Amino acid sequence: MATPTEVRTVTDVARQARAAGRRLAAVDTRTKDAALHAIADALQARAPEILEANRRDLDNGRESGLSSALMDRLALDDARLAKIADAVRDVIALRDPVGETIEGYRLPNGLDVARQRIPLGVVAVVYEARPNVTIDAAALAIKSGNAIVLRGSSSALHSNAVLAQVAAEAAESAGLPEHSIQIVGGGGREELAELATQDRYIDLIVPRGGEGLKAALKGVATVPVIFAAAGVGHVYVDASADLDQAVEIAQNSKVQRPSACNAAETLLVHRDAAAAFLPRIARRLADDQVELRADEAARPLVEGQGTPVVAATEQDWDTEHLALILGVRVVDDVHAAIDHIETHGSGHSDAIVARDAGAIRAFERGVGSAAVYVNASTRFTDGGEFGMGAEIGISTQKLHARGPIGLRELTTYRYLVRGDGHVRS
Known part of the structure; x- marks a missing residue:
């Protein structure tokens, strides 16, 4: 020195x-x-x-x-x-x-x-x-x-x-x-x-x-x-998802350490799962004081559950908030989720919660991020967690x-x- x-x-x-x-x-x-x-x-x-x-x-x-x-x-x-x-x-x-x-x-x-x-x-x-x-x-x-x-x-x-x-x-x-x-x-x-x-x-x-x-x-x-790179990560909840797991994974991906680059910034939900899942995750995230920025289809399903809700803008999908802010969007299927991730994501960490093998296979092959998760939180993208000691x-x-x-x-x-x-x- x-x-x-x-x-x-x-x-x-x-x-x-x-x-x-x-x-x-x-x-x-x-x-x-x-x-x-x-x-x-x-x-x-x-x-x-x-x-x-x-x-x-x-x-x-x-x-x-x-x-x-x-x-x-x-x-x-x-x-x-x-x-x-x-x-x-x-x-x-x-x-x-x-x-x-x-x-x-x-x-x-x-x-x-x-x-x-x-x-x-x-x-x-x-x-x-x-x-x-x-x-x-x-x-x-x-x-x-x-x-x-x-x-x-x-x-x-x-x-x-x-x-x-x-x-x-x-x-x-x-x-x-x-x-x-x-x-x-x-x-x-x-x-x-x-x-x-x-x-x-x-x-x-x-x-x-x-x-x-x-x-x-x-x-x-x-x-x-x-x-x-910065992390604009996603959790996609498929129609076939175990919703109990989906709640835990979405909450952990966003809240466990929101300032980290592997924290999720957007939650994508299959249209057929939205009515059952979105009110549940909104109530769970209310306990963590997460602000939701929801699209037109998601907003009625997350409003009134105790968490702040505002209308999402196009800029929200591209933003690494590094804070207790989560974008929420309803999509038609896994392919629409992949299209959103490829358009707005940063290629860092993205997850699917699903039981359907076809949806999982499509997500694994269609998402080109450095870390792709199946039924697990995005928060594991870390040298220590991957057994590399540090990064x-x-x-x-x-x-x-x-x-x-x-x-x-x-x-x-x-x-x-x-x-x-x-x-x-």
Whole structure:
């Protein structure tokens, strides 16, 4: 880490990360795991320092009028800090992907060819509001043999700075190269643009934030980017659904943590199930103070059930509310639901509640999202829930990585070819 008086440019940070990444790629699993143990222990040992920094960010957030969803994402407490440390320990338990042979074969001329996983080199993560990403990203980078450059938002400036310092100092004390974990921050769009053009030193950028961040990077990035996209997710309740399950799944998808990108934003209901289902779910969501934005067919069925109801607009179907707001629309069948999702969804997480095999098959094949659920809540789209320990973000792209970005998604591969004096004739 830099000393308090040391001033480094983004280029300096990127160059140092490249040098660290070359050394980190050769570090054995035992040393990497020891560094992760040290980080997890340091998070809890230095909890008062971390929570004090977070309190400053929360105070600033309240003064600047930060939304309730962003305040929830920003907030840390002892329980959340313990979960972050546990996520680091979960990464320790995962198999190290570096050096893994994906496939191997011998050519007729006797050459042995192996396709092996290797680290990308240097990964930069740009993220908004969530200080836990500082540690999740650092842990995944270390285990996959990558140096990491972190750039959080100004709203979490103090939290991210302390968390990065704690992680870097702990990792270096356990034997990792200096500058394996670095953070930049304090600059505006110019700093972001400078980071996004460090293609000589940085191998991948993962932005984790809203459409504004995505647009800012798209215009300038020369470094390859995997976008961790916003979540406009859906739950579709088919005519064949078990309505008891449908109530539980719809409620959990919306309410369990509404500020998360895998929370549902729209509820689609088959016309033949609407009369029986919509009053029930409206009463259930009234207990959670959810505002419903309903189309013309759904509105009479959800009004008068204790939850606020307003007429939905076209904009509502495209909005990631990140709040206790849920769009409700009646559709003719599963194909109409698929059409709505493909038109308005972000390709993140979408669910069907159904018993009919034909409807399920149509939904599985017709919805092209990164995570598709059958009779389960969308809230499971998460690296930890998928057994990946943690994640850097959820990719909705179709190249290189899709869904939770975990250890293997932070590697590439090479061909290792072994011979015994072979030359090509």
